[in-house]
Amino acid sequence: MLVTSLRGDPKILPISAARQIASGVASRIQQTGDELSFPETDIAALDQYGLLHAPFPMEVGGEGLALGAAACDKLLHILRALGAGSLPLGRLFEGHVNAVALIGLYGTHEQLAALACRRASSALLAVWNTDDPSAPLRLISDGNGWRLMGRKVLCSGAGFIERPLVTARDESGRILMVMPYLRRGERADLSKWTPTGMQASATGSVDLSNLLVTNAELVGDEEDYHRQPAFSGGAWRFAAVHLGAMEALLDLCREHHLSTRRGAEPHQAARLAQGMTALETARLWVERAAFLAEVRNENAQATVAYVNLARLAVERAALDLIELVQRSIGLASFLRPHPVERITRDLATYLRQPAPDRALVAAAEWVLDCEQTIADLWS
Numbered sequence: 001m002l003v004t005s006l007r008g009d010p011k012i013l014p015i016s017a018a019r020q021i022a023s024g025v026a027s028r029i030q031q032t033g034d035e036l037s038f039p040e041t042d043i044a045a046l047d048q049y050g051l052l053h054a055p056f057p058m059e060v061g062g063e064g065l066a067l068g069a070a071a072c073d074k075l076l077h078i079l080r081a082l083g084a085g086s087l088p089l090g091r092l093f094e095g096h097v098n099a100v101a102l103i104g105l106y107g108t109h110e111q112l113a114a115l116a117c118r119r120a121s122s123a124l125l126a127v128w129n130t131d132d133p134s135a136p137l138r139l140i141s142d143g144n145g146w147r148l149m150g151r152k153v154l155c156s157g158a159g160f161i162e163r164p165l166v167t168a169r170d171e172s173g174r175i176l177m178v179m180p181y182l183r184r185g186e187r188a189d190l191s192k193w194t195p196t197g198m199q200a201s202a203t204g205s206v207d208l209s210n211l212l213v214t215n216a217e218l219v220g221d222e223e224d225y226h227r228q229p230a231f232s233g234g235a236w237r238f239a240a241v242h243l244g245a246m247e248a249l250l251d252l253c254r255e256h257h258l259s260t261r262r263g264a265e266p267h268q269a270a271r272l273a274q275g276m277t278a279l280e281t282a283r284l285w286v287e288r289a290a291f292l293a294e295v296r297n298e299n300a301q302a303t304v305a306y307v308n309l310a311r312l313a314v315e316r317a318a319l320d321l322i323e324l325v326q327r328s329i330g331l332a333s334f335l336r337p338h339p340v341e342r343i344t345r346d347l348a349t350y351l352r353q354p355a356p357d358r359a360l361v362a363a364a365e366w367v368l369d370c371e372q373t374i375a376d377l378w379s
């Protein structure tokens with residue numbers, strides 16, 4: 001078992017640990033064929049090797065990977081590595097980092113310290129923002145605290161996550177962030193989570209009605225959740241997970257060419273080269289987006305526009321790569337248990353992110369309004 005094989009090497013660096021965990025997940029799925037179960041063992045491994053702790057700020061004993069220069073540097077490689085091994089695991093880890101980043105930006109030291117000491121499977125956090133349109137989550141004042149009413153949908157880790165960060169509207173219309181306490185296996189419904197890919201992310205609905213929360217469980221202030229550039233700028237992180245899966249796909253395509261000795265045929269060679277171009281395009285966008293969002297971060301609107309374009313450029317590159325790889329390998333890439341079959345399904349599903357048209361138009365609007373020359377937009 002992977003956790004055991006890693007034990008005894010506590011000084012392992014986070015990026016190396018992520019690579020080992022990722023390669024362990026990929027080979028386990030290949031051997032057992034189980035791509036559907038929530039990856040509890042792998043999350044335990046993430047915790048055991050400090051990867052759930054590392055995103056927390058240094059003042060609470062973490063490595064500060066969720067925000068700032070360390071995010072751009074180490075976190076990017078970790079997200080890529082996990083995406084290459086398993087997109088559901090990468091998605092769950094990305095949600096955890098998003099939660100730590102939001103609490104780091106808007107929460108209190110006490111909240112961070114309390115979450116940073118959680119261990120094992122209960123250490124994994126998540127951000128659940130998507131409301132069930134028929135029962136959007138509300139915060140109703142109740143004595144000295146609040147009562148939650150409503151349901152969230154598309155919640156990764158539903159039934160497993162014990163401290164999700166959720167958005168809810170209060171009676172005066174303010175959108176606030178809350179971290180209620182949940183018990184495993186309760187309130188979650190996975191019956192409608194029947195996707196073609198990403199099944200293991202357990203992205204179900206959660207009914208939070210009648211949960212009581214205190215002021216200590218509120219994070220930040222009114223509208224902090226949507227505050228820019230963090231709200232849109234954080235999209236570079238899921239794009240980094242997508243990038244990792246793209247790298248795994250192209251590795252598998254090259255392996256196929258080498259084992260079938262078909263790679264030198266001009267059409268195959270051309271597709272491999274086009275795949276490399278798509279991959280490198282995605283990598284350059286993700287790295288620059290991470291740099292602008294986490295290191296430079298001087299102009300919120302410029303960062304948001306860049307990251308919006310980056311996530312769409314990665315989406316386009318990934319869709320192109322899926323087609324190139326499927327055409328190169330042919331029918332075998334649609335047959336289970338070929339790993340390309342699983343990765344393309346997971347990637348196509350995970351590429352569906354909120355409001356892509358709006359992201360494109362918003363970036364174009366910003367470019368239209370800018371006074372700089374195009375050459376100077378992000379220089």
Ligand SMILES: Cc1cc2nc3c(=O)[nH]c(=O)nc-3n(C[C@H](O)[C@H](O)[C@H](O)COP(=O)(O)OP(=O)(O)OC[C@H]3O[C@@H](n4cnc5c(N)ncnc54)[C@H](O)[C@@H]3O)c2cc1C
Nearest residue numbers: 127128129130154155156198203350352353354355356357
């Ligand atoms: C594996 C997975 C895990 C997820 N986990 C979480 C989670 O933990 N927490 C969470 O909060 N969410 C989660 N989500 C949801 C995710 O954040 C997005 O909300 C969701 O993937 C967007 O799906 P969609 O394609 O239906 O988006 P939509 O935004 O509905 O887009 C669909 C299409 O409609 C267009 N469109 C959007 N709005 C309009 C409009 N008003 N008028 C006209 N056209 C419009 C879009 O441009 C696009 O073409 C997860 C999603 C996936 C795939």
